[in-house]
Amino acid sequence: MVERVVLLGGGPAGITAAKLLRRKRPDWEVTMIRPERASMIYCAIPYVIEGLFGQEKVCKSDALVTDTGARLVIDEATRVDFTSREIHTGRNGLFPFDRLLIATGARPVLPPIQGLDGARNVFPVKTEEDLSAILGAMTERSRQAVVVGAGNIGIEMAQAFARRGLKTTLIEMAPHILPALVDADMASPLEDRLRALGVDVRTGVGLCAVEQDGERVVKGLLLSNGDRLGLNEGGRDDLIVVSAGVRPNVELFEGTRLHIGRTGIVVDSAMATNITGVWAAGDCCEYRSFIDGEIAGGKLATNAVPMAKVAARNMVGEEWHYQGFLNGAATVVEKLRVGGTGFTEELCLRKGIDVVVGHGETTSRFPMMPEATKVRVKLIFRDDDGRLLGGQAFGGEAVAERIDLLTLAIKSSATIEDLMNFDYSSQPWQTFFPAANAIVMAAEEAWARKADRSRAERCPE
Ligand SMILES: Cc1cc2nc3c(=O)[nH]c(=O)nc-3n(C[C@H](O)[C@H](O)[C@H](O)COP(=O)(O)OP(=O)(O)OC[C@H]3O[C@@H](n4cnc5c(N)ncnc54)[C@H](O)[C@@H]3O)c2cc1C
Numbered sequence: 038m039v040e041r042v043v044l045l046g047g048g049p050a051g052i053t054a055a056k057l058l059r060r061k062r063p064d065w066e067v068t069m070i071r072p073e074r075a076s077m078i079y080c081a082i083p084y085v086i087e088g089l090f091g092q093e094k095v096c097k098s099d100a101l102v103t104d105t106g107a108r109l110v111i112d113e114a115t116r117v118d119f120t121s122r123e124i125h126t127g128r129n130g131l132f133p134f135d136r137l138l139i140a141t142g143a144r145p146v147l148p149p150i151q152g153l154d155g156a157r158n159v160f161p162v163k164t165e166e167d168l169s170a171i172l173g174a175m176t177e178r179s180r181q182a183v184v185v186g187a188g189n190i191g192i193e194m195a196q197a198f199a200r201r202g203l204k205t206t207l208i209e210m211a212p213h214i215l216p217a218l219v220d221a222d223m224a225s226p227l228e229d230r231l232r233a234l235g236v237d238v239r240t241g242v243g244l245c246a247v248e249q250d251g252e253r254v255v256k257g258l259l260l261s262n263g264d265r266l267g268l269n270e271g272g273r274d275d276l277i278v279v280s281a282g283v284r285p286n287v288e289l290f291e292g293t294r295l296h297i298g299r300t301g302i303v304v305d306s307a308m309a310t311n312i313t314g315v316w317a318a319g320d321c322c323e324y325r326s327f328i329d330g331e332i333a334g335g336k337l338a339t340n341a342v343p344m345a346k347v348a349a350r351n352m353v354g355e356e357w358h359y360q361g362f363l364n365g366a367a368t369v370v371e372k373l374r375v376g377g378t379g380f381t382e383e384l385c386l387r388k389g390i391d392v393v394v395g396h397g398e399t400t401s402r403f404p405m406m407p408e409a410t411k412v413r414v415k416l417i418f419r420d421d422d423g424r425l426l427g428g429q430a431f432g433g434e435a436v437a438e439r440i441d442l443l444t445l446a447i448k449s450s451a452t453i454e455d456l457m458n459f460d461y462s463s464q465p466w467q468t469f470f471p472a473a474n475a476i477v478m479a480a481e482e483a484w485a486r487k488a489d490r491s492r493a494e495r496c497p498e
Contacts, residue, residue, distance in 0.1 A: 040065045042352065043124055043132050044107070045114055046140035046286075047071025049338045050319030052101055053345035054138050054352075059105035061353045068132060069102050070124065072113035073165060076101070080338060082168050083193035086175075087200050092168060114141075119294055119312050136314050136352050139290075139302060140345065143283035143320035143336050148185070152247035156255045158269065159277045162190055171278065178274040180204055183258060183266060185244050186281035187214035189368040192227070194278050195236045196370050205236045206266060208258075210243040217335055218366055218377040223415055223429045230373045239264075283336055285321045298323040300332055306358040308348035316352055318344035327361030327448065328380060328426060329388070335364045365444040367437040372410075374436035378444040379427030382417050391420035393453075393487045397478025401434045403465040410434060414475040416443070416456065418483050420490075423452040430475070439476065453487065456480035 042058060042065055044051045051069055058067050075096035085092050102109045112126040117137075124132040145161035147153050160171050182198035184191045187209035195207040209216070213224040214231070228238050239260070248257035250269075255277055258266040268275040285301035296303040296311040301323040308316045319341030326333040340362055350357040367376030385392045395416050402409040410433025417427040428443030430436045446456060457480040463471040 040135045041133055042067045042136045042138070043134040044069040044138045044140060045117075045124070046142055046319070046321070047073065047076045047102070047109075048140060048142045048319060048341065050140035050142070050341040050345040050348075051138070052076065052097070053342045054140065054318065054349040055102050055107040056105050057346060057349035058352060059107050061349070063106060067105070067107040068110060069107055070110045070112055070114055070126060070130075070132065072111065072127075074111070075099070075165065077165055077168075079163060082162060083190070083197045085168060086171060086194065087197035092165070092172070095168070096165065114289055117289060117293060117295075119315065122314070134314075137316070138345070138348055138352065139295075139310070139315065139317040139321055140319045140341070141286040141289065141321045142341075143285045143301075145279065146282050146284045147279050148244060148281055150244060150247055152249045152255065153244075153279070155253060156247070156249060156277075157253045158255055158275060159279060162194060162278055162280055163283075171276065174274060174276045175201065175203075176274045178272060179276065180273050181206075181268055181275040183208065183268070183275075183277045185277065185279045187211075187238070187240070188217060188280060189215070189366060190280040191278075192231065192368055192370060194280060195231060195238075196234060198278075199231075199234045199236050207231065207236050207238050208242060208244060208260065209238075209240045210261075212241045214238065214240060215368070215375065215377075216383075217364065218368075218381070219375060219429045219431075220382045220415065223375065223377070223413070223431055226431055227368075227370055227373060227375045230370045234371055283320065285323075287321055298332070300324070300334070304359075306347075306360070307351045307356070308344055308359055309351065316348040318348040324362040326380075327363050330361065333362045333364065335362065335366075337364070337366055339365065360448065363444050363447060365440050367440055369436075372433055373431060374434065375429075375431040376436045376440035377427065377429040378440050379425070379447045380417060381427055381429070382415075385417060385426060390426070392417050392426065393420050393423075393483045393490070394418070395453075395479040395481065395483030395486065397473075397475035397480075397482065399469050399473040399475045399478065401432050401469070402467065403470050406465050408433070412436070412439075412469070412475050414439065414479045416476070416479040416483055418453050418487075420487070423454065423487070425451045425453075425456065428476075443476070453480050453484045457484055 116125040198205040213221040243261040246259040302317040320336040347359040365378035400409040412432030415429040
């Protein structure tokens, strides 16, 4: 019998699943339902705002789905009946399913501050509508942009506005930018780079209150340190972008049997939900950390895709397991790249995990080569068994690649000794100097610290 599969959502998770399901089971009837005109490459939105390319470049072609043989329905699911196994949509569509993948993603949240929601010059960043609204709000009368939240998206948006010539302020409640990705010492060069670009970076301050005029336009932002940022003075078109976290799109399932946790749909390692024949993948799910199995924050396309692969493979009857979230990610400001994976030192401290840390500093290419730039790597190991828990890097090139390698090392339970002894390639244009591999140097420093510490414990003065 032909199986009817419905994929709810047309983001990276839904598209990945469509490709895999149709390749593995060309006899199955696969239908993707998504409301938007086009699926978006969200990661590239800041670069449209910066003016690197036009809006059409971040719209994916529907052929990605339809070429697989899957059917694409542009509509929004309004009700899912898990008993009759049917999906109702806004345009009175009815889609019965035998197997369902929920991949409804997440949407930005605005902090619960009166006057923010519904204001005409306050924008979240996610959809094509958000992008059009931000572009439309940037007129010749725009002088100022304020970005609330300094995660990857906030940083990239602040950089985009600064490059467009707007006086830009970046506000972050945590003591430093990128708090979920790197520690303060690894974030500070990027803060300096943002400041050099003209961004007014304000860390350790939250947005407390919003002043609106009668036209729903925000005229002032009050910060927790007592500062006030005045906006839209003298008929200007200033804007505020909020990138302060996301909420899973799961309201559709309220009142159903689907088990929803604090941060998304609860799934097991097979990406199966509590309802037979129903899987979920991507930002709509509750992620667990690979390292300690605890619920982890952070929603990334690089997690949505592997989750969807695991889900799709299980949907066709194979047995695969998603091993957990590691949060490997990177960003860049003016050629300074910064990335991180696993736990930061600060997170380990909050979790009460004793760690030993090492740093390694070298150049991205052999030091005499043109355009060789400084690279710094930080590694965080468990103090008891020496296992790698996290890695961070900044430098002029090849940061994301190093982060990926460290992600693999964490997943492979690599220890200080493993990273001190790891084999690497070396070539003047492409790599660290043979005797100065920053990862090995960081591991060696951690090892020396651990040795010093155990010596001190054995022979206290
Ligand atoms: C500006 C920006 C920059 C980013 N940069 C990066 C980056 O550099 N690297 C990275 O890894 N990640 C990045 N991300 C995060 C990444 O885009 C998301 O993690 C990823 O899109 C999640 O994929 P998903 O398929 O789970 O959900 P989504 O991509 O959110 O897709 C969800 C889909 O479900 C649909 N849907 C929702 N409700 C319904 C309904 N009721 N009926 C039918 N369909 C529905 C939506 O319309 C959408 O099609 C960025 C995000 C943004 C916004």
